[in-house]
Amino acid sequence: MDWDDLRIFLAVARGESLSAAGRVLKLDPATVGRRISKLEEATGAPLFARSPQGYGLTDAGARLLVHAEDAEQAVTRGTEALAGTTGGLSGQVRIGAPDGCANFLLPRVCAHIAREHPEIELQIVALPRIINLSKREADLAIAVSPPTTGRLTVQKITDYTLHLAATEEYLASHPPIEGPEDLRAHPVVGYIPDMIFDKELDYLSEIGADKVTLGSNSVSVQLGFLREGGGIGIAHDFALPFAPNLRKVLADRISLTRTFYLVRHAGDARIERMSRVAEMVLGGLKAEVARLEALT
Template identity: 55%
Template sequence: MDWDDLRIFLGVARTGSLAEGGRALRLDPATLSRRVTRLEAAAGAALFLKSPRGYALTEAGQRLLPHAEAMEARARAGVAALSADDGLRGRVRIGAPDGVANHVLPAVLARLRALHPALGLDVVALPRVFDLGRREADLAITVSPPKAGRLRVRRLCDYHLSLAAHRDYLAVRGPVATRDDLRGHEIVGYIPDMIFDADLDYLGEVGANAPGLASNSASVQLGLIRAGGGIGVVHDFMLAAAPGLVRVLPGEVRLTRAYHLSRHGDAGGPLISRTADLLADGVREEVARLEALSVG
């Protein structure tokens, strides 16, 4: 499967539509449909579920997505490396939830800064929604796409979360064979009245009890779980850097969310636009790399 095939795959996966994907790829929907059919034949698997609501990824498509995104990011990074001195000068402030700010952005921004030494980058890591209209940040990474304001929003990538606990905790408290077994265990999670995005209500989706140990910070929750405080939902991209943690109910519980990147519609000009492109590529590549480590 070559890059041109993966470009077609990503265009449809990100928009969920032949019409929208065609506009992004500058192909008419009929041509795009033929390309998708040919791609699925070459892959030997259905990559999309087609319905009146659009194109949704199948399980095979979900498996292909992070690899396609990583290849896209490497291709763009190569182009950027050839033109590192492209006039990116100034300072850009990036707002992000603390999980992605602590575990994904450091490597991404270090590489970006190495390529563009005249570009200053600020990271504001707060567990809340940023107000781009008030210029709290130039770019904001969010889970749910913002709906209010004159914003330009793009979908970055899917990421995954798993139930996890420290192996020492499980050795003392006993294994978890079913979701019903969770009722007999300590739970770590978000402070219920401080969940600022409905997509962060992981425990409600898993069916676990209210947390005995709670924080508004995903990184603090990880620390509580590593300390043996109980079972909680952990980003897969954090697991590679958390020795001692093991997945709980891995065949039954794995959540999928998506990151989105937003900027104000009239803010920043070429500097913000170009930085947004490079940031998007870097986040996709780093999430795919870390998730691959967590299962390897």
């Protein structure tokens, strides 16, 4: 079994279809299918269960996946070792993050890393859901809940705070808010309830708000609703400097604390480039949250 066979196997396992794997590998799907069939003949076991929904790993395929990922990491480490170390970083690193972090924190952090290391290629994937590292949707992921399964390493980055916020104009033209019970008389901005992908994002149920008048699965859109005077809602403190017309409401009564975690593949800790980028992202995010929260 050679690395090229494993490379094709990994692409199908992650893409769950021949066409998705073909796009990654720049091969015709029929060629990918022939290579998978040949690999299954060589191993003497079916590696995928074929269905109209795609290619799912069998038990044998799941066992091979662990070793294929180890081989992938070994190839990467070997490539970097042969390239030598010059102090600068190069290559592509994809960072997955919830859109609040992706929009308000990561751009400054990544821009700083890119200035220090001009050969690096940094990509930010902003998705309103949990990033799937096992399918290599990203090399690093920022999460608001630490994952409990998978061959992953998890590091706490930093805590961050959130408060109710609204515009001065909105507050001046609507009934006064003296306590959480007064929120019932106001339009509330927040997540679409059935699209909350992590329990840590269910802010409104925590403060007793039972109806979302203006909803979105995007933090950036929610902030836009608030900036336009659409109502009152929970906002990240680190996002408030980007919306100077907002002010905190009931700050002494309602204050939420959440945590960012850095998640990556366990084997990537042995790859120098990935470890150095992870260290810079972790330190940069911690400093950026502190900087922006100090402005509010």
